[in-house]
Amino acid sequence: MSNENIQKTSVSRRQMLIGTGALATGVMLGQLGGLVKSAAAKGGSTEKWPWPYKKLDPRKTAEIAYNEWYRVFCGGAVINSVVQQLREKIGEPYTSFPADAFVFLEGGQVGWGTICGSPAGANIIANLIIGPRIAGAHEGHQIAADIMQFYSETALPTFKPASPRVSTKIITTTSDSPLCHISVGRWMKAAGYPLKSPERKDRCARVAASTAYRLVELLNAWHDGKYEAQSDFSCGREYGITGQYNCEDCHGDNVPEPPQKKA
């Protein structure tokens, strides 16, 4: 990625949700010590980024995620698929990261059908390792956006495990959304299997594996200095509200107009 592109992407990301005004204010206040003072109790060495990283094998990572789904479900599986390997290859700070706490990401957060745990888990990993944009690195934020787009636009699952637990053919569907409710709903409609079926569960295990595979491809590229942001979508910038790219998918022809800035 050229410097010009990095700068361009960084700027567009900054403007994404909060607008440059809020960011500038945040930075200013931070420099003046006003807000930093409120954050009196600082974190330890885990809040220095980037965390050490060694390249992982996407296929091996996906196999771990697939199997881990049956222990810790989608979000926990994606997180553990990376964290467990880096505990072995590197040790801290991965050993101290409580990966299993993220079981609750299941079913779009305790079954409420919001963001699928697979992208939610992948976003956590990218930002744990690379760090938040307020710390100066933008690739964690960008990889998260890439994961959201990959998850939404790809016929999933892309990954087939070496030893599937379910012998039935698992069909692929494109969710056009990172939401669990929509992703699982579209797959169930196309495949005809209910929520509690072994087929639906194995489909979700393979989706977690597919997402972990993609995540590690992106992290490996970042590690090699070859990462280029794929997604340049900003709903805030384009439509004046946070959201997806396909308004009509939920709103039909009746897409509301958000309030605009008074001229």
Add this chain to the structure above:
Amino acid sequence: MSNENIQKTSVSRRQMLIGTGALATGVMLGQLGGLVKSAAAKGGSTEKWPWPYKKLDPRKTAEIAYNEWYRVFCGGAVINSVVQQLREKIGEPYTSFPADAFVFLEGGQVGWGTICGSPAGANIIANLIIGPRIAGAHEGHQIAADIMQFYSETALPTFKPASPRVSTKIITTTSDSPLCHISVGRWMKAAGYPLKSPERKDRCARVAASTAYRLVELLNAWHDGKYEAQSDFSCGREYGITGQYNCEDCHGDNVPEPPQKKA
């Protein structure tokens, strides 16, 4: 909460998304060592639950969250409002938890409008401290469900900071959803302020503060052995798909029927 109620709630939670079949399989495989073996590199002491906890003042926590919003946005603000205080009162494992990595929860995860960062951050805290349901404690999962319901059903923000950064009156709205897109959209429609306005930003800072306030009330009750789960909603059990309670809100009269288990 009586033992009978705890058991009842635990059972209903277990059945929530994955069904007792999947859980039983997971437990069985775990006991046989098949899956545990794949999780070769275990975490450290941070994966022993519950984490030490000392009761926090909800109002003080909400003030911290309000101010932190302007540094780390909704998810990072809720997480930091609890973690910073427990770093001071307790130390580890809070010192080593990389709270600032969660800035990306902003705008429903990097601006995509999925789950609002405030409940997403609160869910992380509840499950960090109490632990995941696979470790045997169900209150983290239950508090997360309570937070989702509180966020959806309450006219927010409930919290007004001692020194608001915006002097305009901030009206309240009920989102009927934990999604950022819907929560912010409904507020913007009712209030008439655009996404990039100081009013919208301050509304979101107060929503983060309101959520942190409620989270600490629930954690304090849990610490005192007085916590009773508020939410008994399970979309999976009731409707056969992960999701919210108000299908018609998005689907109108045309609510799809998910595939049912073959008899």
